[in-house]
Amino acid sequence: MNSKLMTTPAIPQPSLSGASEPSALAGTKTPLLSVKDLSVAFRQGDEISEVVDKISFEIHRGETLALVGESGSGKSMTALSILKLLPYPMAFHPSGEVWFESENLLRFSQSQMQRIRGNRIGMIFQEPMTALNPLHTIEKQIGEVICQHRGIKLRQARPLILNLLAKVQIPNAESRLKSYPHELSGGQRQRIMIAMALANEPDILIADEPTTALDVTVQKEILQLLKKLQRDEELGLLLITHDLNVVKHMAQKVIVMQRGRAVETADCSLIFTKPAHEYTRKLLLGKPQGRPVEISSDTPELLSTKQLCVSFTTQKSVFGRPLKQFHAVKNANICIESGKTLGIVGESGSGKSTLALAILRLLKSTGEINFKGSLISEIRESNLRAMRKDFQVVFQDPFASLSPRMTAAEIIQEGLNVHSKLSAEERAQRVGDVMNEVGLEVSMQNRYPHEFSGGQRQRIAIARALILNPSLLILDEPTSALDKTVQVQVVDLLRNLQRHRHLTYIFISHDLQVVKALSHKIIVMKDGEIVEQGDAEQVLTRPREPYTQELMAASLG
Amino acid sequence: MNSLKQRLNPINQRRLGMFFSNPRAKWSLWIFLVLFTASLFSEFIANNKPVLVFYDGGIYSPILTSYSETTFGGDFETEADYSDEYVIELINEKGWAIWPPIPYSYDTHISGLEHPAPSPPTSKNWLGTDDQARDVVARVIYGFRISILFALTLTIGSCIVGVFVGAVQGYFGGKIDLVGQRFLEIWGGLPVLFLLIIMANIVTPSFWWLLAIMLLFNWTALVDVVRAEFLRGRNLDYVRAAKALGVPDNKIMARHILPNAMVATVTLVPFLLAGAVTTLTSLDFLGFGMPPGSPSLGELVAQGKGNLQAPWLALTAFTVLAALLTLLVFIGEGVRDAFDPRLVTR
Numbered sequence: 001m002n003s004k005l006m007t008t009p010a011i012p013q014p015s016l017s018g019a020s021e022p023s024a025l026a027g028t029k030t031p032l033l034s035v036k037d038l039s040v041a042f043r044q045g046d047e048i049s050e051v052v053d054k055i056s057f058e059i060h061r062g063e064t065l066a067l068v069g070e071s072g073s074g075k076s077m078t079a080l081s082i083l084k085l086l087p088y089p090m091a092f093h094p095s096g097e098v099w100f101e102s103e104n105l106l107r108f109s110q111s112q113m114q115r116i117r118g119n120r121i122g123m124i125f126q127e128p129m130t131a132l133n134p135l136h137t138i139e140k141q142i143g144e145v146i147c148q149h150r151g152i153k154l155r156q157a158r159p160l161i162l163n164l165l166a167k168v169q170i171p172n173a174e175s176r177l178k179s180y181p182h183e184l185s186g187g188q189r190q191r192i193m194i195a196m197a198l199a200n201e202p203d204i205l206i207a208d209e210p211t212t213a214l215d216v217t218v219q220k221e222i223l224q225l226l227k228k229l230q231r232d233e234e235l236g237l238l239l240i241t242h243d244l245n246v247v248k249h250m251a252q253k254v255i256v257m258q259r260g261r262a263v264e265t266a267d268c269s270l271i272f273t274k275p276a277h278e279y280t281r282k283l284l285l286g287k288p289q290g291r292p293v294e295i296s297s298d299t300p301e302l303l304s305t306k307q308l309c310v311s312f313t314t315q316k317s318v319f320g321r322p323l324k325q326f327h328a329v330k331n332a333n334i335c336i337e338s339g340k341t342l343g344i345v346g347e348s349g350s351g352k353s354t355l356a357l358a359i360l361r362l363l364k365s366t367g368e369i370n371f372k373g374s375l376i377s378e379i380r381e382s383n384l385r386a387m388r389k390d391f392q393v394v395f396q397d398p399f400a401s402l403s404p405r406m407t408a409a410e411i412i413q414e415g416l417n418v419h420s421k422l423s424a425e426e427r428a429q430r431v432g433d434v435m436n437e438v439g440l441e442v443s444m445q446n447r448y449p450h451e452f453s454g455g456q457r458q459r460i461a462i463a464r465a466l467i468l469n470p471s472l473l474i475l476d477e478p479t480s481a482l483d484k485t486v487q488v489q490v491v492d493l494l495r496n497l498q499r500h501r502h503l504t505y506i507f508i509s510h511d512l513q514v515v516k517a518l519s520h521k522i523i524v525m526k527d528g529e530i531v532e533q534g535d536a537e538q539v540l541t542r543p544r545e546p547y548t549q550e551l552m553a554a555s556l557g
Numbered sequence: 558m559n560s561l562k563q564r565l566n567p568i569n570q571r572r573l574g575m576f577f578s579n580p581r582a583k584w585s586l587w588i589f590l591v592l593f594t595a596s597l598f599s600e601f602i603a604n605n606k607p608v609l610v611f612y613d614g615g616i617y618s619p620i621l622t623s624y625s626e627t628t629f630g631g632d633f634e635t636e637a638d639y640s641d642e643y644v645i646e647l648i649n650e651k652g653w654a655i656w657p658p659i660p661y662s663y664d665t666h667i668s669g670l671e672h673p674a675p676s677p678p679t680s681k682n683w684l685g686t687d688d689q690a691r692d693v694v695a696r697v698i699y700g701f702r703i704s705i706l707f708a709l710t711l712t713i714g715s716c717i718v719g720v721f722v723g724a725v726q727g728y729f730g731g732k733i734d735l736v737g738q739r740f741l742e743i744w745g746g747l748p749v750l751f752l753l754i755i756m757a758n759i760v761t762p763s764f765w766w767l768l769a770i771m772l773l774f775n776w777t778a779l780v781d782v783v784r785a786e787f788l789r790g791r792n793l794d795y796v797r798a799a800k801a802l803g804v805p806d807n808k809i810m811a812r813h814i815l816p817n818a819m820v821a822t823v824t825l826v827p828f829l830l831a832g833a834v835t836t837l838t839s840l841d842f843l844g845f846g847m848p849p850g851s852p853s854l855g856e857l858v859a860q861g862k863g864n865l866q867a868p869w870l871a872l873t874a875f876t877v878l879a880a881l882l883t884l885l886v887f888i889g890e891g892v893r894d895a896f897d898p899r900l901v902t903r
Binding site for chain 2: 357360362384385386387388389391392393395396397400401402403404405406414415418419448461464468
């Protein structure tokens with residue numbers, strides 16, 4: 001990424017002929033938005049790093065263009081620079097033009113841009129919780145956008161707001177006007193975001209990963225809504241996503257980006273049938289496949305819980321007596337045999353991570369936890385410390401789970417320092433061994449976390465857990481923060497480790513494809529309760545409960 | 558410098574680089590360090606004793622050891638008074654002496670001034686004398702030193718206590734935090750000045766007494782930021798991972814969360830230093846500070862107020878204080894910016 005402003009080696013640009021065919025309206029007309037040779041670079045001190053390198057595309061009325069790529073490929077930067085929302089002057093454009101209504105937006109001042117933003121070009125962000133102001137009502141937030149650009153009073157804007165809410169299919173729109181963002185579900189919040197983006201009937205809508213933060217069942221609805229709105233209003237839609245499934249359903253044209261460059265530009269149908277670039281093919285294959293590790297069926301039980309409950313007090317009386325409680329996990333009875341993988345699936349807020357933390361005794365819980373025949377729920381924390389080496393955890397976000405101030409070797413050997421008295425050489429030896437095992441080069445051990453990629457960081461986190469030779473490894477969404485191609489590698493690694501070390505996994509994920517590739521048994525959770533549990537085969541192919549059926553249909557379909 | 562740079566991790570290397578690329582902060586730091594180091598050797602700059610005496614083939618250093626007058630052939634067994642004409646004559650007979658650039662200490666009463674004290678600046682007394690006929694330059698040099706030393710000790714002390722208390726409150730949370738916060742609120746409401754006045758009646762304030770009393774009320778400054786940092790830190794994934802590894806609490810606090818809290822602490826330190834200088838000065842100005850006769854900038858301010866006909870007193874006090882505080886604030890700004898990840902220079 002730290003390439004100095006190097007000259008671009010000529011990338012073979014696939015011909016654009018026929019690219020605008022799908023939309024009958026486009027074709028001959030001039031494009032709504034035309035981006036030419038757009039580059040984005042950041043400077044920090046004397047260092048200049050280029051994140052987008054001479055990207056060009058056009059969006060016509062009624063057309064959806066998808067920018068696809070893994071994290072760090074520069075797709076969001078491209079979108080943000082169209083609206084000039086980058087942190088200038090830290091960011092700058094070494095080259096490029098953005099033509100909209102025969103004007104070059106890159107030349108516009110910030111105050112001129114305000115006429116465009118939210119008015120002519122709308123934008124939807126990834127995280128609807130943080131993109132809405134938690135202190136204002138829905139009415140005020142949508143109204144603000146309208147009043148700002150049309151110069152009318154909030155009272156006059158009300159029918160318009162109601163109209164918009166109806167458009168994005170919010171039921172009982174009238175009663176929702178006075179709601180605050182936290183009173184709405186994730187899907188509804190994203191609908192509000194869409195309503196805000198559409199408030200002034202823009203020509204172009206930029207959607208930056210509009211469904212990534214949402215649960216699978218909700219994702220589908222939001223995408224359908226976006227598609228319908230785009231058709232009805234004849235919007236030009238710039239869709240940014242890492243998910244090729246989304247692209248398949250939504251886009252007419254696709255640009256595949258890798259490290260700031262457009263490596264392939266083609267029609268949506270062509271991308272999936274005849275991918276021209278090697279990287280595109282790699283992206284298409286990026287789906288965890290294969291079967292869980294074969295193991296003999298009669299292995300002893302390793303861990304079981306009985307009536308495990310976790311609750312948080314949300315309201316207390318003056319004397320500190322709990323009045324209201326939120327039950328994050330209700331009466332969980334789970335059981336896992338040695339050497340197997342237990343998959344826990346469920347949507348966000350279903351209590352799967354809470355259950356994991358409770359089993360690790362990192363959260364207070366009631367009920368029994370049996371591990372290797374001892375009742376660890378009753379052991380005091382100081383006595384438990386020595387036993388902790390036997391059950392370890394890997395967290396979701398590889399960026400947050402490694403201390404930024406320690407080198408890879410220091411992070412990996414931290415557990416050894418606590419649990420064993422080895423000499424420095426023995427420790428270095430063990431660190432080297434485990435780094436090899438997880439597929440890291442030993443020469444990297446003196447680097448700091450920020451010098452590693454996401455996948456490598458997750459390997460460090462796995463190595464840190466493995467160095468203590470645990471028998472149980474709890475994996476809390478270990479692949480969710482990773483790109484698809486990296487996910488595959490991590491799943492393969494986990495499978496190999498299980499085969500060689502006879503590890504027992506508790507694998508938590510919202511992604512059924514990953515769970516399918518690893519799990520022998522599956523638990524489905526909803527609102528803190530275990531809805532269904534059983535053999536992976538049975539749960540995945542013949543789900544009994546309606547909720548499980550719905551989940552399967554939304555994510556595997 | 559380079560070897561130090563290499564031992565730091567990349568984040569701190571970048572910060573160091575950022576700090577030294579800010580010319581104002583860099584020069585402020587150098588000037589401050591030079592002045593402070595020089596003031597540590599005040600005895601060799603302003604003193605009423607010679608730095609070295611060559612007498613009868615022997616070398617004497619009156620600043621480091623005390624010699625009786627008889628050593629130089631005088632009459633008394635007591636320590637030689639080097640400002641006495643008679644002693645100077647005795648030394649000059651059989652040798653010579655090297656004097657510091659300012660031949661007065663902070664408590665030297667100069668006799669035989671041309672004007673009544675406070676006397677205006679002359680070639681001998683560069684900034685004049687105060688109302689007790691003591692050289693202002695000498696008093697400023699010693700006062701500067703004592704201000705900085707007091708501020709440094711106070712700041713280091715309050716950092717240690719504040720970080721410790723904040724860390725414990727933030728990390729353990731719950732009841733400990735609740736009790737701690739209520740205590741801090743009550744403690745913060747105590748009238749410090751009145752307590753000092755009462756204390757001054759019971760004990761004679763000395764440097765260490767004053768430091769202890771000020772520390773009692775100053776340590777709270779850092780608790781809040783450190784506590785906030787630890788509250789946030791204890792839920793970080795890598796802290797959870799360390800807990801799951803079985804790392805004991807004290808090690809988690811020291812190794813994983815404290816470095817985060819240090820950013821907030823280090824950023825505040827130069828401003829705490831400036832605050833401590835101001836505190837000591839104002840106490841001295843009010844007369845509840847250092848014991849009478851000791852050199853202090855606050856006392857000089859008070860003298861300036863009491864002798865408006867002698868503007869050199871007030872002007873000197875003002876200039877020295879303003880310069881010192883400005884230097885500290887500039888350094889503080891440099892540190893703050895160096896620790897800000899978002900800021901871009903130019």
